[in-house]
Amino acid sequence: YQSSKFEFSTQVSQTLKRVFHLDNFRLCQEGVINAAVDKRDIVCVMPTGGGKSLTYQLPAVMGRGLTIVISPLLALIWDQVRALKEIGVECVMMTGATSTSEQNEIYERMKAGSSGGRKEIRVCECTFPEKVSKSKRLISTLEKVNERGGLTNSTSDEAHCCSQLGHDFRPDYKKLSMLKTLFPRIPIQAVTATLSSKTLPDLLKILRLGPITDAAKSTGTVFFSAPLFRPNLHYKVLSKPSNAKSAIAAMGEWIQKNHPGQSGIIYCLSKKDVETVAEELREWSGGEIKTGIYHAGVEENEKERIHVRWREGKVNCICATIAFGLGIDKGDVRYMSKSLEGYYQETGRAGRDGQDSDCVLFYRGQDAARLSSLIYGDVDGSSKLQEMLRFAQDLKTCRKVAFAKYFSASAHLSASAWDAPDALSSSSGSTSTCGICDNCLRDPSSIITKDVTVETWKILKVAQYVQNEGGRVTLANLSDLVRGLGGGLFGVVGGGEGTKGKRKLNGEKEKVDLEALGGKITLGRDDTEALLIHLVLLGYLADSYHATAYSVNVYIVPSDMAVRLTR
Ligand code: ADP
Ligand code: ZN
Numbered sequence: 001y002q003s004s005k006f007e008f009s010t011q012v013s014q015t016l017k018r019v020f021h022l023d024n025f026r027l028c029q030e031g032v033i034n035a036a037v038d039k040r041d042i043v044c045v046m047p048t049g050g051g052k053s054l055t056y057q058l059p060a061v062m063g064r065g066l067t068i069v070i071s072p073l074l075a076l077i078w079d080q081v082r083a084l085k086e087i088g089v090e091c092v093m094m095t096g097a098t099s100t101s102e103q104n105e106i107y108e109r110m111k112a113g114s115s116g117g118r119k120e121i122r123v124c125e126c127t128f129p130e131k132v133s134k135s136k137r138l139i140s141t142l143e144k145v146n147e148r149g150g151l152t153n154s155t156s157d158e159a160h161c162c163s164q165l166g167h168d169f170r171p172d173y174k175k176l177s178m179l180k181t182l183f184p185r186i187p188i189q190a191v192t193a194t195l196s197s198k199t200l201p202d203l204l205k206i207l208r209l210g211p212i213t214d215a216a217k218s219t220g221t222v223f224f225s226a227p228l229f230r231p232n233l234h235y236k237v238l239s240k241p242s243n244a245k246s247a248i249a250a251m252g253e254w255i256q257k258n259h260p261g262q263s264g265i266i267y268c269l270s271k272k273d274v275e276t277v278a279e280e281l282r283e284w285s286g287g288e289i290k291t292g293i294y295h296a297g298v299e300e301n302e303k304e305r306i307h308v309r310w311r312e313g314k315v316n317c318i319c320a321t322i323a324f325g326l327g328i329d330k331g332d333v334r335y336m337s338k339s340l341e342g343y344y345q346e347t348g349r350a351g352r353d354g355q356d357s358d359c360v361l362f363y364r365g366q367d368a369a370r371l372s373s374l375i376y377g378d379v380d381g382s383s384k385l386q387e388m389l390r391f392a393q394d395l396k397t398c399r400k401v402a403f404a405k406y407f408s409a410s411a412h413l414s415a416s417a418w419d420a421p422d423a424l425s426s427s428s429g430s431t432s433t434c435g436i437c438d439n440c441l442r443d444p445s446s447i448i449t450k451d452v453t454v455e456t457w458k459i460l461k462v463a464q465y466v467q468n469e470g471g472r473v474t475l476a477n478l479s480d481l482v483r484g485l486g487g488g489l490f491g492v493v494g495g496g497e498g499t500k501g502k503r504k505l506n507g508e509k510e511k512v513d514l515e516a517l518g519g520k521i522t523l524g525r526d527d528t529e530a531l532l533i534h535l536v537l538l539g540y541l542a543d544s545y546h547a548t549a550y551s552v553n554v555y556i557v558p559s560d561m562a563v564r565l566t567r
Contacts, residue, residue, distance in 0.1 A: 001222065004030070015062045019087055020058065032055040033055055041220075042222050042224065043195075044192075044223075045223075046225070047229070048349060052157070053080055055189070056069060056189050060122055060123050063152055064120075065151060066150055066151055067153040068142065068151070070126055071125060076158075078307055081093045090123075091123040092124050113148065143182065146182075151183060154179050155189040159203055162202075162207065163198075180209070181208065190203060193348055229403070232351045232355060235399035235434075236360050236437060237360075237391075238363070248277065248281055252284045258358060259358070262316065263317075265317075265320055266318070267320055267321070268320070268321060275293055277291075278291040279291070290314065290315050290316050293319050293320070294319070295320060340407075343388065344407075365526065365528075365530045391406075397439055398433035398439055400434035401433055452523070456535065458519065459478070459482050463478060465512060466478075466490050471490045477491075479529055481512055482514075488514060489512075490510060490512060491509055
């Protein structure tokens with residue numbers, strides 16, 4: 001489909017210029033648009049900020065009739081509806097905040113089409129699944145529109161949300177299966193920035209799309225993907241001090257030094273973190289960093305208000321859980337993520353205007369313990385967390401190469417999918433380095449390598465002792481124990497299985513005799529945590545994923561083991 005030789009090609013390029021005021025297509029935009037105008041079912045994977053919206057908006061305004069766009073997040077819908085209205089496209093939105101009278105008006109206008117005296121609605125942006133679960137009227141209206149031939153296309157943005165196997169599953173999204181059932185002749189366009197090899201078949205199944213096919217065949221789903229690496233994003237991992245106050249200061253200093261007065265998003269792990277970080281950053285900066293908060297618990301109206309204040313520049317630093325940011329046109333700060341997919345998706349919201357942006361991961365070893373409790377019970381999640389930790393602890397591999405490796409191992413994308421088009425021809429499967437990430441720019445002499453064989457041996461001695469005694473430790477607890485802090489106490493689980501019937505000291509604490517086990521280690525707290533994570537990643541310590549307790553896995557220390565530590 002990537003050509004301008006279709007009978008509708010002139011009209012496509014005219015619409016691009018006249019309506020969208022753009023001169024050229026980007027990436028695979030033209031192919032997707034051609035396939036959409038040709039009424040094909042489509043799956044399109046394009047990086048965030050790559051220009052996915054145009055691929056469904058252009059076909060929507062080119063022909064006649066109504067296109068329904070389903071999008072999981074309000075922020076995205078607001079931005080798109082505003083942008084479409086600005087260029088004169090008749091466009092409405094249906095969200096949880098749309099009043100009954102507004103809804104009634106929209107339904108009437110949809111049913112009337114172009115014969116209602118008002119302009120025909122061309123695009124309806126909708127948080128569809130949530131809406132449908134509340135009201136059947138949207139569906140019955142769409143059925144009426146379809147009966148008179150007025151329904152053109154349905155688009156599912158952030159389509160990966162419908163699969164449980166992806167990283168951002170939204171249960172309501174499963175209901176999208178009803179689209180093909182109700183409207184078998186209406187093409188579906190599923191667009192997303194992340195899709196794993198497991199997610200694609202699942203997505204096809206849920207949306208009831210045919211198998212991926214050669215574009216030349218007239219049936220099946222046409223698949224498009226564009227290089228996922230965006231050369232304006234500068235990835236870096238910065239170490240986060242272990243104490244909360246200095247962590248805020250470190251972030252604040254970084255923001256003020258690198259992006260004073262600019263826009264940024266700080267992704268946090270919990271609602272509570274969102275609130276604390278926002279408040280403390282504001283206090284720390286004496287009000288210079290104008291923070292706002294955004295998470296699932298924030299009321300709809302308040303979300304809209306924050307969105308407006310953010311756009312107007314009255315708020316420049318949004319502290320958010322994952323729920324914020326889809327569709328946001330700017331951003332330069334990043335925080336912590338549960339998986340590389342999540343990190344990639346979150347950082348994708350930076351620099352959508354093509355300007356250089358920083359995607360920072362403020363990381364500290366102990367975050368691993370909190371993260372592992374967040375994904376407790378999720379086996380797939382725990383291996384993803386390990387990948388994330390490996391990424392965070394890696395001081396050598398180019399971040400782009402790391403992403404490429406990760407996604408080519410887990411996704412329906414070849415490693416070269418990460419390269420810019422001009423690099424595609426030269427590289428044979430391998431990915432070129434980006435030249436702008438922290439690891440590409442790191443001076444190798446700044447990496448201090450320290451032999452930690454003795455420290456490792458001591459740590460494993462302590463961990464094994466704790467395990468033999470039927471005890472459990474968290475990462476922070478183990479770090480304290482080996483450094484001779486915290487009174488040397490560890491928790492003992494109840495008697496029975498794990499304790500080999502030796503003890504029945506339910507919930508009690510016991511003391512480690514460090515001297516008998518080789519004595520304490522002399523590393524600082526941050527280095528100790530980094531070493532512990534390293535041992536988890538190497539398989540010497542295993543996270544048992546309940547109550548974030550660690551237990552010893554293997555007890556052999558190679559003599560050449562060294563852990564890199566940076567200062
Ligand atoms: P996505 O939905 O893939 O995250 P958007 O559709 O929001 O990305 O597009 C990101 C930005 O790129 C927008 O500001 C948009 O106007 C711009 N854009 C999209 N397509 C083009 C193009 N062909 N030429 C120039 N700018 C474009
Ligand atoms: Zn790099």
